Amino acid sequence: xxxxxxxxxxxxxxxxxxxxxxxxxxxxxxxxxxxxxxxxxxxxxxxxxxxxxxxxxxxxxxxxxxxxxxxxxxxxxxxxxxxxxxxxxxxxxxxxxxxxxxxxxxxxxxxxxxxxxxxxxxxxxxxxxxxxxxxxxxxxxxxxxxxxxxxxxxxxxxxxxxxxxxxxxxxxxxxxxxxxxxxxxxxxxxxxxxxxxxxxxxxxxxxxxxxxxxxx
Numbered sequence: 001x002x003x004x005x006x007x008x009x010x011x012x013x014x015x016x017x018x019x020x021x022x023x024x025x026x027x028x029x030x031x032x033x034x035x036x037x038x039x040x041x042x043x044x045x046x047x048x049x050x051x052x053x054x055x056x057x058x059x060x061x062x063x064x065x066x067x068x069x070x071x072x073x074x075x076x077x078x079x080x081x082x083x084x085x086x087x088x089x090x091x092x093x094x095x096x097x098x099x100x101x102x103x104x105x106x107x108x109x110x111x112x113x114x115x116x117x118x119x120x121x122x123x124x125x126x127x128x129x130x131x132x133x134x135x136x137x138x139x140x141x142x143x144x145x146x147x148x149x150x151x152x153x154x155x156x157x158x159x160x161x162x163x164x165x166x167x168x169x170x171x172x173x174x175x176x177x178x179x180x181x182x183x184x185x186x187x188x189x190x191x192x193x194x195x196x197x198x199x200x201x202x203x204x205x206x207x208x209x210x211x212x213x214x215x216x
Contacts, residue, residue, distance in 0.1 A: 002183055004106070004128060005060035007156040008172050027158065027171040028053040034169040036122060036162045040114045052110050053171075056124045056158070059108050064154060065183040067130060069144075071102045073193050078139060082193035086142030097135040104128040122160050125168075129155045132180070145190035152178040 009023045031037060032049035039045045072078045081093035106126045111118045135150035155175040161168035184191060 002064045002154075002178055003060065004062045004064065004104075004126065004156065005057050007064065007128065007154045007176055007178075008060060008126065008158050008174060009057055010174065010176075023172060023174065024053050024057055025050070030169065030171040031160055034160075034167070034171075036160055036167060036169060037112055037120070040119060042115050048112055048114070052112060052122060052160070055110050056108070059110075059124070060106070060126065062106075063183075064130070064178060065185075067102065067104050067128070068132075068180070068184070069191055069193075071130075072144070076100075078137060078144060079193055081139040082142045082144070085140050086194050089141065091140075093139045095135075095137045095139055097132065097137075099131070099133045100135075101132075102130040104130065120162060120164070122162055125159045125161065127157045127159075130178070131155075135180075139193070140190070142194045143190035143192050144184070144186060146186060147181050147184065150180050152180050154178050 009027070028046065028049040031052060032045040037045045037048045037052065040048065077095050077097055081095050085091045085093055104127070106128075108124050110122050110124055112120045112122065130152065131154075132150055132152045136148045137144055137150070138146040138148065153175060154177075156172065157170060157174075158172040159168055159170050
């Protein structure tokens with residue numbers, strides 16, 4: 001499954017021990033070159049920048065499929081179809097969406113630690129743009145059960161900022177295709193876009209038993 005980390009850094013294929021790979025290494029070099037981390041008596045700036053990028057990569061182990069489903073559950077033609085098919089058992093909807101873009105943002109603070117002491121704290125700010133075109137989907141019983149067409153691309157940007165001295169630099173800009181059908185894996189009944197009928201009834205509250213006194 002594709003993660004935000006994959007989009008921002010690509011595949012993290014390790015080289016020799018202690019060596020970061022590919023885009024992560026390049027991002028660390030940009031971070032050190034921008035001066036957001038400085039040489040320390042016990043560690044050069046390049047090593048500290050690499051440690052920061054490695055920590056950020058760990059934090060970005062978030063599956064992209066969760067973002068698509070979360071957005072569709074909030075507001076979309078798929079959500080409308082899901083509600084209709086939930087409320088009318090046996091109804092099947094085929095939904096086409098020409099194009100839509102979903103923004104996603106994430107921030108996290110990363111401490112730079114040398115000799116057990118924090119020498120500075122950096123903020124990693126990630127912006128993702130997920131774009132889907134020519135989507136064709138099938139919705140049944142409130143669930144997305146099939147994707148018959150659709151192309152998707154994800155564009156990621158990673159900025160790192162420091163409050164003292166105040167500065168911000170973009171260290172990664174990257175784009176790649178995302179195979180929605182592979183990411184969502186709709187077998188086994190598909191993906192729920194709305195609560196089922198039983199869930200809705202439960203949310204409305206169960207009837208009060210006549211054998212149980214009710215406090216006034």
